[in-house]
Amino acid sequence: MNKLSLRDRKKEATAHALAESAYQLALERGLDGFVVEDVVQRAEYSRRTFANHFACKEEAVVMAAMSFDGVEEAEAELAKMPENATPLDVLYRWLKLQFTADLFRKMRTLVSMSQQHPTLEPYILSLFRRLQREAQEALNELFAGRHPEGYTHLLIGAVYGAILPIIDGSLQVQLPGDQVDETPDVVSFDQYLDRSFGYLRDGF
Amino acid sequence: MNKLSLRDRKKEATAHALAESAYQLALERGLDGFVVEDVVQRAEYSRRTFANHFACKEEAVVMAAMSFDGVEEAEAELAKMPENATPLDVLYRWLKLQFTADLFRKMRTLVSMSQQHPTLEPYILSLFRRLQREAQEALNELFAGRHPEGYTHLLIGAVYGAILPIIDGSLQVQLPGDQVDETPDVVSFDQYLDRSFGYLRDGF
DNA sequence: GCGCATAATTGCACAATGGGCAACGATTTG
DNA sequence: CAAATCGTTGCCCATTGTGCAATTATGCGC
Structure with missing residues (x-):
C-alpha cells in the first residue's frame, strides 16, 4: 500500500541514521557537547548530506527523539472502530494506542534536554505542529463533510493543548509505565485524559 | 504599577529597535535578502549586541511582527467582568478585545512570509507558546483553585488550537477589518469564534 | 552629589554553520 | 540499454554564534 521506492527508502534511511546519531550524541555529551561533524562521522555520511536533510542539529535530535512506531x-485498530464513532471517540482511542510508556520516556528525555537547552523548544513545537496537521487531515478524511469546517481543528487543538503541558513539564502527571512517584498526589495520565475528554464531551 | 527601571526600559528599547529593523528589512527585501549586519546598521547597534538579544534574525522578525499593544x-476591560464569569467567558472576551484587525494584518503578513521561508515557523510557534503560557498563568491566578488542575491547560489549548489554523492559513476565515473577500462563502472570524466557543461550552 | 556594584554594549577572534555549484553514482523510466 | 532523475559528496566562502575582556551606562547606598 504505502510502498516507497527504493530510492526513497534509502533517503529515509540516511535521514534516520543521521538523526539517530545526533540523538545518541546528545544523550552522551549533551546538546552542545558535539558538532555536526561528529554526527556525520558516526553515521558515516558527509557534512553536506546532513545539511540536505536537516537545518541544524537540533532538528535532527528532535526528529529522532520523537519517532513514532x-x-x-x-491505524488498523482505528479501522475496527464502530461506524457511529465520533471524532472524539477516535481521538481518545488513538491517544490510548499511541501514547505508550515508551513514547513518554522518549518525550521525557527530550523535555529535560530542552530545559537545559532552550534552542530545542522551537523544533519540538514545530514537529508537534506537523503531527497535529497530519492527525487533522486523517480525521477530516474519516469524517469528511460530516462536521462544519473548523470542528476538527478545534477538537485536535484542544487535545494538542492538553498534551503539550505534560510534554513540557508544566503539568505533572503520572505517566503509564513509570515507577510510582514519591508524591502520590499527582493524577495519572489516564485519569487526566478521561477528565479532559469529559470536559470536551459535555462542555466546560 | 508595572514600572520598569530605566535600565530595563533601555534594554527593551534596543531589542525593540533591532526587531523592528529586522522586520522592516524582511518586508522590503524578503527574509533572505538581508543579513544580521544590515539589521544592526539600520538600528545602529553592533552585531554582538544583536546576538545578545536574539538567537537569529528569524526570532527578531517574529518578535517584531507579533508585538501586542x-x-x-x-486587562482593564477584563477586570470589569462580573464576579461569576467563567474562564470560558473571560477567554472569549479577551479574544474579542485582543484580536483586532491590526493584529490580524500583522499575523497575515507573517504567515505569508513563513510560507516562503519555513525557517520562520518554529519561531512563530515558539512565540505563540510563550503567549499561551502567559495567558494560562493569568487565568490560573484569576480562578485559583476553583477548577481541577489541567482545566485551564485544556481550555486555553483548545482556543490556541482554534486560532492556530487561522494564523497559518490552513483555515480560511473572513478577518475583521478586511475587505469582503471575492469568495463570500468563507465564515467570518466572529462566527467561527462563536461556533467554537459553542462547542466548548456545550460539548462536542 | 560620590563611588561602587551591576549589567548592557561593544570589539575581537575563531570555530561552526548554511548553502550554491558542479560532479559523480545509484535508481527509475521508457 | 540509454536517458533522465535524484541523492550524495567535495569544495568554497559568506554568515553566524559565542567566549572573553574592555568599555560605558545605570542603580543604589552613603
Missing part, C-alpha cells in the same frame, strides 16, 4: 498497528 | 486596556 506502531503507527500502522494503531 | 493594548494589553493594559484589555
